[in-house]
Structures are given as structure tokens and as C-alpha cells.
Amino acid sequence: MQTNDPQEMLVKLKEEIESLKKTDPVAYLELLKTLNAGITKINGDIDAALGG
Amino acid sequence: MPMERPDSNVPKVESENSIEGQIAEQEAQLQENTKSFLGKAKDFKDFLFHGPEILKGEYPVEQSVDELIAEVNEKFSSRVKNWPPMLGMMFATFGAIGGNPGGVEGLQIGAERALEGATLAGIAVAALWGVGQLKARIQGRKENNK
Numbered sequence: 001m002q003t004n005d006p007q008e009m010l011v012k013l014k015e016e017i018e019s020l021k022k023t024d025p026v027a028y029l030e031l032l033k034t035l036n037a038g039i040t041k042i043n044g045d046i047d048a049a050l051g052g
Numbered sequence: 053m054p055m056e057r058p059d060s061n062v063p064k065v066e067s068e069n070s071i072e073g074q075i076a077e078q079e080a081q082l083q084e085n086t087k088s089f090l091g092k093a094k095d096f097k098d099f100l101f102h103g104p105e106i107l108k109g110e111y112p113v114e115q116s117v118d119e120l121i122a123e124v125n126e127k128f129s130s131r132v133k134n135w136p137p138m139l140g141m142m143f144a145t146f147g148a149i150g151g152n153p154g155g156v157e158g159l160q161i162g163a164e165r166a167l168e169g170a171t172l173a174g175i176a177v178a179a180l181w182g183v184g185q186l187k188a189r190i191q192g193r194k195e196n197n198k
Contacts, residue, residue, distance in 0.1 A: 025071050032078035036085055043088055 021028040 021075075025075060029071060029075050029078060032075065032082055036078060036081050040085060043085065 020031065
């Protein structure tokens with residue numbers, strides 16, 4: 001059952017990511033690269049949508 | 053005296069250093085990118101926090117889902133489809149990395165400050181979604197490599 005408590009959900013997320021970094025650093029690095037590529041695109045999309 | 057082969061121990065150490073260095077570099081870049089994003093995000097707080105609900109048709113607001121989707125689509129076209137899981141991963145990782153803001157507390161404070169008035173539940177759902185997608189992708193890659 002998925003919790004509705006935001007704080008509890010965030011704690012779980014933190015544990016998930018920290019565990020990934022320790023157990024599979026290559027996968028963690030891939031996650032970081034994916035995120036950076038994604039957020040770069042998102043930032044570009046926002047700029048484009050705002051006409052900036 | 054036998055000469056040590058260049059491919060015996062050194063490449064392994066270099067490889068580990070390389071991964072650690074790349075991780076540090078990517079973490080720093082993600083923090084900078086996230087700061088930039090948070091500066092822009094306040095204009096899009098409804099979509100950012102309720103992306104998963106919007107896509108599932110469960111957005112609980114006075115504005116109808118159809119109206120909201122039309123508004124979002126008008127601004128972002130098809131690009132919105134990839135945003136919620138991406139945002140979820142970004143925030144989850146940013147919170148895990150630490151820094152300023154860092155950790156769960158930093159994540160919460162940063163999100164609250166950047167997206168004033170929005171609910172953390174929305175972003176937590178998106179984050180869980182994102183981590184789930186990441187796991188599925190990693191698992192799929194491992195199975196493909198077998």
C-alpha cells in the first residue's frame with residue numbers, strides 16, 4: 001500500500017537513491033546523466049514557452 | 053625483474069576514480085541545473101506538482117481536467133508527457149545528494165520555497181513514479197545483457 005504521508009515518501013526516496021549510489025554506482029551515474037539531460041531539456045522548454 | 057603489465061591493476065583504479073569523478077561532476081551539474089529549474093518553476097507549480105494526476109485525469113482542482121490539460125498542452129505541446137517522471141527523479145536525486153538544500157529536509161524546504169503553495173504529496177508521487185521507472189529500466193537493461 002502506498003503511503004500518503006509526503007515526509008515518509010521522501011524518506012523512502014532518499015533511501016532508494018542512496019542505496020543505488022552505494023550498490024550500483026554505474027547505474028547511479030547513469031541516473032545523474034539522465035537527470036541532467038532531462039532537466040537541461042526542461043529548462044530549455046520552459047525558456048522556449050516563456051519566449052526567453 | 054619482470055615489468056608490470058600496464059593493464060593489470062592500474063586500469064581498475066583509474067576506472068573507479070573515473071566513476072567517482074564523473075559522479076561528483078554530475079552531482080554538481082545537477083545541483084546547478086536544479087537551482088536554475090527552481091527559479092523558473094514557480095510559474096508552473098500546478099503542472100509540476102500535479103503532473104501524474106493530470107495525466108491520469110485525477111487533478112483535484114476547481115478548474116476542470118480538460119481545461120487544465122488544454123492549457124498545459126497549449127504551452128508545452130507533447131513535451132509534457134516526459135516531464136513528471138523526469139521531475140520526480142530529479143527531485144529525489146537532488147534530495148539524496150545533499151548539498152544546499154540537501155537531504156530530505158532540504159528537498160522539502162527547497163520545494164516549498166520554490167513552489168509556494170503547492171503540495172508535497174504531488175511531487176512525492178511523481179518522484180516515486182520516477183524511481184519506479186528507473187528501476188524498471190535498469191532491470192530491463194540487466195536482463196537484456198544476460
